[in-house]
Amino acid sequence: MKISELADAGDVSVATVKYYLREGVLPPGRAISRTQADYDASHVERLRLVRALIGVGGLSLARVRQVLSVIEDGSIGPADVMSAAQLSLYDTEGGEGGAGPVSADAEGDATAPPSPGAALMGALGWHVRLPDPVVDELDEAIEACVTADIGYSDELLARYAEICLEVAETDLATVPSEPAAAVRQVVLGTVLLDPVLVALRRLAQQHAAHTRLPSTGPGPGFAARPPGEA
Amino acid sequence: MKISELADAGDVSVATVKYYLREGVLPPGRAISRTQADYDASHVERLRLVRALIGVGGLSLARVRQVLSVIEDGSIGPADVMSAAQLSLYDTEGGEGGAGPVSADAEGDATAPPSPGAALMGALGWHVRLPDPVVDELDEAIEACVTADIGYSDELLARYAEICLEVAETDLATVPSEPAAAVRQVVLGTVLLDPVLVALRRLAQQHAAHTRLPSTGPGPGFAARPPGEA
Incomplete structure (x- = not known):
């Protein structure tokens, strides 16, 4: 697939994909011309992994690189x-x-x-x-x-x-x-x-x-009443 | 106590104490002269609370202010x-x-x-x-x-x-x-x-x-062997 398709699949911009390629957290695609490369499903998976680590994990790019090296x-x-x-x-x-x-290193701490x-x-x-x-x-x-x-x-x-x-x-x-x-x-x-x-x-x-403490009443916004109960 | 003693007790600088006073997350001391105020144990406790919320909790000062208002x-x-x-x-x-x-607001989501x-x-x-x-x-x-x-x-x-x-x-x-x-x-x-x-x-x-998976051996840095075992 083209870089733009990879970007779409990973829900990021083409600029972000290029940045990840430059930073080495995304492996290069297979060169098919001097300006174009071909990417496959493994790139999509890696791109999603990087996004997840940065977005939810809150990891820096340097930390992402470490994690990838362990993987x-x-x-x-x-x-x-x-x-x-x-x-x-x-x-x-x-x-x-x-x-x-x-x-x-723990040895030295014995005393x-x-x-x-x-x-x-x-x-x-x-x-x-x-x-x-x-x-x-x-x-x-x-x-x-x-x-x-x-x-x-x-x-x-x-x-x-x-x-x-x-x-x-x-x-x-x-x-x-x-x-x-x-x-x-x-x-x-x-x-x-x-x-x-x-x-x-x-x-x-x-x-x-709410199960254990006295309440002032559940109020209108509370969920999870068993169905059928008022 | 003086502001410098309060700062020492909370393990922060006097500048930080003044900043917290200005931002309203620390209540003012009792004025004893035009340039000096007296602080007590409640200030020390509040100062430690604010430090804990910012340091460990990672809260912003605005969030700390909200938390204090709930307290x-x-x-x-x-x-x-x-x-x-x-x-x-x-x-x-x-x-x-x-x-x-x-x-x-949950009402509207029923469907x-x-x-x-x-x-x-x-x-x-x-x-x-x-x-x-x-x-x-x-x-x-x-x-x-x-x-x-x-x-x-x-x-x-x-x-x-x-x-x-x-x-x-x-x-x-x-x-x-x-x-x-x-x-x-x-x-x-x-x-x-x-x-x-x-x-x-x-x-x-x-x-x-380590309890459930095959290991390459615990290695020298692992702790918690029962005493007496080699």
Whole structure:
């Protein structure tokens, strides 16, 4: 197909397609003349992937490039797909890295007290990479909760962790066994499902609040009354 | 205390404190001279709240102002706290609103087919406000998942919803009964716990992957082996 057809299929402008080609996040088409190239279904799929990562995932083009390199790296074992794919989303420093399965830097921390996040991982017996940018993120998020005094407690955190394991088991059930497809699934599932879960949590809060707390009445805008009820 | 002491207690610069005072997200101190004011513990608490909402929550100052107005609005019933607090986080248009418990606009949509998010709410029998910016967000997130072809299905979505209800029940258990405190808790808990849950989901994925998938070996950086094991 022509570049204009590719742009249409990906719901972007021709200028955007040219930009992605220049930036290397879209592979070049097959040259059919000095000014024209031919694109196929794989280009459409890649274009949609890039749009999804930038649009919903909120990733920068540099991060998209990292993610794509992980997707195309065939050397990663199935069990390392999760952490490798995650690193591609987090590792802003450290150059091209991010796809390596583990880091050995944790050794030096053996004598220092663990961070709240690392301590939680230990208490749960979770098998995670340490150090890990996700644990750093967890530490920062926990610290903000403690500072803001919102009823944070270790028990509450352990309960959330337990529930997140249910989410992860559900996530994992959707991951295909072929490595490249698995990385794609993990990266996209991680980025694209976060907003789904965040939105569902808020809606579940509304529902739970109306089920458990005294209300001033549902009002005219509330949905989900069983059919047949007034 | 002096403005410099307030700044220290909130871990910000005096310039930032002055900026917050000018923008009205921090109430003025008690004037003790023409150039000096006295601040107390309530200012420290408010300053920390504002920092948390901006820093972790990623809210704009305008949004922070909306959130604070909800916190200070004593007229909201307990059951409406969830949706009112949520609206304060979402309602970018519609001026000062956002604290009203419900909107009646859904009526006009009765004949149109429901959006994927609204359909899910109906199927689950969840009691949520419609229309709702959170449902719009859910629709957008679902559409991105469908477009990206990541094994999205109605069954999968229903499973995530079920798990999110467990999160919401846990959230709700931490909410105090006093309305102003409840709004504060909901707004902060909504904003500050999202990053905790997102990080925990990723770590749970790593753990679940290593529990269920063939690995190339845990490598030296992995934690959480039971003590005593080599």
